[in-house]
Amino acid sequence: MTLPQHSPEQAAFAGLLRVVSDFLGHDVAPEWRSAAEAAPRHRFLPDRIWLSGDDEALTACDRGREPERWFAAAYSDVPVVTQLNDGKEPEDSSDAVPSSSASAPSIVFRMLELLDLAPGMRVLEVGAGTGFNAALLSHRLGDVNVTTVEIDPVLAEQARANLKATGYAPAVVCGDGSLGWTPEAPYDRVMATCSVQRVPQAWISQTRQGGAVLTPWETPWICGGLLRLTVGDDGSASGRFTADSAFMLMRTQRRDLRLFRDVVMDDHVPAESTTALDPWTVADSSFGTQFALGLRLGDLWYAWHHDPDVEGVETRLWVATTGGDSWAAVDWDGTRDTARYTVWQHGPRRLWEEVEAAHRWWLENGRPGPERFGLTVTPDGQWVWLDEPRAGSGFAARPALQETDRCD
Template identity: 35%
Template sequence: MATDAELRRRLADDLTAGGHLRTEPWRRAVESVPRQEFLRGGFFEVVPDSAPTAWRPVLPDTDGWLERCHADESLVTQIAGAIVPGDIRGEIMRAPTSSSTMPNLVVRMHEELQVEDGQRVLEVGTGTGYSTALLCHRLGDDLVTSVEVDPEVSLRARNALGSCGHRPNLVVGDGLLGHKDGAPYDRVTVTCGVLAVPQEWIEQTRPGGIILATLCGWQYSSELARLTVHEDGTAAGRFLGGQISFMLARPQLPPPIGMLPDLDDGEERPAVCGPEVLDDWTTRFVAQLAAPHAQRITLARAGRTETVLIDVQAGAWACLVEDRGRWTVRQGGPARIWDTVEERITRWRSDDAPPLSRFEITVTPDRQTVTWPSP
C-alpha cells in the first residue's frame, strides 16, 4: 500500500502530465500538503443509479479512503448547509453545500493567479482549507487571508490547517464583501461561483493586481475570469475557458420558484430556437448573459414536455412547447425572456460563435459588461 507521501507525489505527477501543475513552487506545495488532513471528517459519494441523486458517507475507516483523498476528484464534505459525513448512516438526498475542490482545478487556479513571492492574497471561500494550505506553503501564512461564510466549515479548516502547521488569517463572514481590514491585496482568488464581481473586491485590490473568479448564472453555465484592476477603480480581463464550475456563493443562490404562473396565459409565437440550445455549455452561457436571473425547469403537462424559463424576481416567464417538430414559445410578465435570449444567441452565432476564451469582461462601479469579438 502506498504511503501518503507517495500518493502526493503521484498526484503531483498526474497534475503535471495533465498540464495543470506547471511551475516548481506549486509542485512542491502539492507534494508537501497532505490533502487527507482536510478530509478527516470523511466525505460523501454519489449512490450509483440514484434518482434523484443520493449521497452516502465515506469515513476514514473505509477501505480506500486515503487513496480517494489523493485522487483528482471533487469530494463533497457538507450537505444541506449543515450535515457532515459523520452525522448520518445510510443515504441522504439533499444538495451539496461544501466540498474539497478537484485538485486539478485548485492548482490550475493557483497557477493562473500568477502570484509572486511577497504578495498578499485574499481567498474567498476557505472550504476544507486545502487550497488555503497550498497558498500558505507557497507564500507564507502571514500573506494569506481566507474568508468563509460558514462558521463550522471555517472551524474545521482552521483545525486542519493547524494540524499541518499553518496559521493564516481566517475570517468568518460574507466573502462577497472581501475583508477590508487586510487590504490592499495583490491577488484575490475565489472558490465559489458569483453572478457578478463585487466592487468590494476591486476596491480592496492594488492597481495592477489580479482577481480570479468564476462567473455564473442561474442556469449554471460558468467560466473562470482573470481581471486586472486599474487605477480608476475598474477591472477588465478575459475568460480562461475550460468549463469551470463551482457552487454559487450562498447569498447569490436563486430564490425558490414557488407557485408557477398560468403558463397557458401569455403571448404566443413560433420560436426561432428550441430549448435544446441550452444543453450546450457555451450557448447556455450566452443565454445567461441575456437572462442571468432566469431559472430553467422541465414540466410534463397534458402528455407533453414543456421547458420553462422563469425570473422570479422580475415576474417574467417563457414556456417552450414542441408541436410536430416545431417549437412554440409563450411568454408573460413585464419582460420577454425568450425574445432576449434568442436575440443574444443569434447575434453571437452571426459573429461566428467565438469560444468563451475570447470573451472579455469589464467591471465598473456601475455595471459588469461581457462582450465577444466581432469577425
C-alpha cells in the same frame, strides 16, 4: 539491491500529480509540488464526505466504515463534497444539495497558476472551505501574507483546525466574503473558491493597482468558467473568461426560486405562439454555446420538465427570470423532425423572444466561445464585452443580481 519503499500515501500522491500534470499540459511547478507534499489533501477532508456515482447521485462515505474508498477519493482528481445543505443534512436524500466541497486538484492547481504569484505578495482567499488552498498559499507566501474568509462558522473553525494540524496559521476570518476583508487590505491577489454572478465591488477596491482578482463565474443559465480581472489605477478592473470547472455559488448571491411555488401561478393566462428554434439548441447544447447565451440573457434561467402530464406534450422547457415576474414554456410533442414548437409566455417580458434574439446574436458573431468574452467592472457598474473592451463591443445584459441585493 534493495528497492525504495513507498507508502500508500506517497504512491497516491505521485499518481495524482501525474493526472494533474496531464490536465495542465505540463508538470506541476516545483513550488506547488512541495506545497502539496507538505499539506497532504487527505488531512483536510472530514471523516464524512459525499461522492458522486455514475448516476451523479451523492452517497455518503465514512472514513471509519470505508477507509479505502475515502482514501481513494482524497487522491482522485475529483471534487469531494464536504457539506450538505449548509450543514443541515436532509432526511430525504433527494433533497441533498452540496454546500461546500474540496475542489478537484487539477482545478486547484490551475487557479494557483493563474494567480501568477511572486514572493511577498499578499492574497485574500474568499471561501476557506477545508483550508487546503490556504495551506498551499501559506507554504508558498508565508502565513502572514494569506487571509482566508469563510461565511460558515463551522467550516471556518474546521479550516483553522486543519491548518493548525498541518503547521500553518494564516488569518482565518469568519465573515461574508463578498465584503472582502478590509483590515488586511490592500491585496496583490484576491481569489474566490465559489462562483459569482456579479463581481463584488469590495474585491476590486481592496486590490492594489495592477493586482488581480480571480473568480469562478456563473450565470443563472449555466454554471462554469473562470474570470481573471486586472485592477487599473482608476478603480476599474477588466479581464477575460476561460472555460473551466463549475463551482458552488457564493451563498450571498443565491436565490431559492422554484417554478411552481414562486413563478408559475394558477391564475396566469399565458400568450400562445410557435417557434422554429429547437429548445435543445439553447438549453442542452455545448458549454460554449450556453456560456455565451448566459452572458447575453443575464437574469434568465431554465429547467427541463420531462413527461409533464400535459396532453400532447412529451417534454417542456421552462424559462424564467430570477425575479420571477416573467416565464415562458416551449413544448415538444414527441414528433420526430419537429419544424415548430408551441410557446407559452407570461409576464411583462416575452422571454422566448429574448432567447431567440440572443441565439441570433451568437450566430451572427461567429458562435463565440468563453475565451472571446471579457468583463469590465467600474464603481458605476459592470458589463460584458466581446473580443476587446472597446467602445461598441460591450453589452449590458440584465444583471442576475443587483449590487444591493442580499439573498440568504
